[in-house]
Amino acid sequence: xxxxxxAHGAARAIAASVLGRDPGPMATAQSSSHHVYVGDEIVxxxxxADGHTRLDRETALAPHLPSGLTARLLDAGxxxxxxxxxxxxxxxxxxxxxxxxxxxxxxxxxxxSSAEEAVRQLDRLHAWLPGxxxxxxxxxxxxxxxxxxxxxxxxxxxxxAALDRHGTVPRxxxxxxAAIARRAPTGGARAVVPVHADCHWGNWLVRGAGVAVxxxxxxxxxxxxxxxxxxxxxxxxxxxxxxLDVVASATGAVPEDLRAECEVREAAHLASDLRxxxxxxxxxxxxxxxxLRALDDLVTGRTWHASxxx
Numbered sequence: 001x002x003x004x005x006x007a008h009g010a011a012r013a014i015a016a017s018v019l020g021r022d023p024g025p026m027a028t029a030q031s032s033s034h035h036v037y038v039g040d041e042i043v044x045x046x047x048x049a050d051g052h053t054r055l056d057r058e059t060a061l062a063p064h065l066p067s068g069l070t071a072r073l074l075d076a077g078x079x080x081x082x083x084x085x086x087x088x089x090x091x092x093x094x095x096x097x098x099x100x101x102x103x104x105x106x107x108x109x110x111x112x113s114s115a116e117e118a119v120r121q122l123d124r125l126h127a128w129l130p131g132x133x134x135x136x137x138x139x140x141x142x143x144x145x146x147x148x149x150x151x152x153x154x155x156x157x158x159x160x161a162a163l164d165r166h167g168t169v170p171r172x173x174x175x176x177x178a179a180i181a182r183r184a185p186t187g188g189a190r191a192v193v194p195v196h197a198d199c200h201w202g203n204w205l206v207r208g209a210g211v212a213v214x215x216x217x218x219x220x221x222x223x224x225x226x227x228x229x230x231x232x233x234x235x236x237x238x239x240x241x242x243x244l245d246v247v248a249s250a251t252g253a254v255p256e257d258l259r260a261e262c263e264v265r266e267a268a269h270l271a272s273d274l275r276x277x278x279x280x281x282x283x284x285x286x287x288x289x290x291x292l293r294a295l296d297d298l299v300t301g302r303t304w305h306a307s308x309x310x
Contacts, residue, residue, distance in 0.1 A: 010081050010088075011037035011044040018042065018075045018090045033218070041093050042074065049078060049085040054218035057137055059089045061217050064134045066124045070213050096205035096212040102237030103201055111239035115232065115246040117211035118204060122228050123250075125214075126193040138194055138222045145272030146197065146227055147265045149188035153181040156271040163278040168288050169295075176299030180267040183260065191222035199228050200235035225251070226261040233262055234303075241306075256306070263304035270295050 008026070015023035019042060026044070029036040034045045034055065047055055059076040071091040078085045103111055130138060147153065157177055160169060196203075197219040205212040229247050236243040244262075248255045270291055277288045297303050 006081060007035040007046060007086075008037060010046055010079055010086055011035065014046070014075075014079050014088050014090060015039060015042045015044050039093065043071065043091045043093055044088060045091075046079070046086045046088045049087050051087070055087055055089055057140070057142075057220065058216070058218040060137045061134055061220055062089075062091075064131060065217070066128050068213070069121060069124060070217060071215055091215075094205050094207075094213050096207035099201045099204060099206055101200055101202045101235050103235075103239055104237065106237075106239070108239065108242060111236060112242055112246055114201075114204070114206060114211055115236070115239075115243040116250065118199070118214075118232055119247055119250045121211060121214055122196070122199065122225070122232070125196060126225050126228070128194050130194060134194075138220060139191075140221075142219070142221050143272075144197055144219055144221060145269050146223070147184065147189050147268035150181055150184040150186060152188075153184060153264070153268050153271065154178070156268070156275055157181065159275050160271060160278060163275065168278065169274060169292065173292070173295050173299050177267050177271060177295070180263055180298075184264045184267075189224050189227070191224075193222065193225060194220060195223040195225065195227045196220055196231075197223060197227055198231060200231045202235075226258070227265065229253075229258065230262045230265040233258075234266060240303075259304040259306070263298070266294075266298055266303070270298065 008028070012023060012026055015026065015037075023039040023042055026037040026039040029038050029043075031045070033052070034047045037044045037046075045055060055076075059073060062070060062073040071094045074090040074092055076089040077087075079088050099106055099114060103114075106114070157174065161174065196214060196217060198216060199214060203216045204214055229251075233240055233244045233247060244255065244258060247253065248258050251258075273291045274288065274295070277291060
């Protein structure tokens with residue numbers, strides 16, 4: 001559904017049906033995977049019915065997550081739009097604002113207090129004991145792009161080398177990824193607790209001095225707590241070290257061990273994204289540029305090393 005006017009009209013019709021009245025003005029929210037519209041009382045997410053099924057994953061989990069962790073699901077299903085259908089999910093609007101990727105304009109005290117509350121919320125998620133239906137959803141195979149095993153990471157690097165016929169990825173950066181892979185745990189990652197797996201600061205709503213809710217559970221799965229700590233820390237912009245300190249203090253982790261866990265996870269995510277970008281000519285240039293910049297930060301800028309350049 002590439003017509004944004006159609007998407008907006010569909011969202012208003014869905015919201016009116018769920019609320020039983022006109023939803024009022026609905027603003028477009030930024031999203032890389034859905035059309036998202038926000039009203040005073042409702043948020044509507046829609047996607048082509050034949051698009052990815054991660055929205056179904058999210059709506060299956062939403063009613064069962066720990067109370068207060070995410071927005072309340074009002075309705076989900078299919079909506080007819082002309083000769084085709086769209087898949088949708090409606091959530092109650094939670095008052096609050098998005099801090100945003102990199103915590104732009106956020107001061108040090110707010111970054112620390114927000115991180116402390118986010119860690120408490122994620123601890124609740126990691127301690128959650130899902131019922132059989134939720135357990136099935138969290139266990140479903142998902143190409144999440146994160147770290148699984150050292151062998152799988154090396155295989156991803158081999159696929160990048162095979163796809164990169166034009167030398168898009170500088171060989172020193174690919175060698176840097178291989179060096180990180182060699183330091184990866186030999187036993188691989190475990191699937192032991194429910195994780196959000198995309199909990200960067202663009203997916204948290206804050207209200208006043210505290211974090212309100214975590215949204216967008218479409219990548220949720222079983223994993224390790226570090227799968228979430230990585231996203232929380234990495235996308236804290238200039239507050240990376242402070243947020244890492246908050247996580248280490250709250251969890252009892254050794255800071256250098258936490259840095260190593262985050263480094264290998266970033267390497268895995270970047271390798272997966274580069275492999276996808278190199279295999280899709282229509283997105284190759286844009287995605288490759290973005291990911292190569294992040295890869296240079298990781299390898300040359302030594303993002304996860306305490307003594308990295310300022």
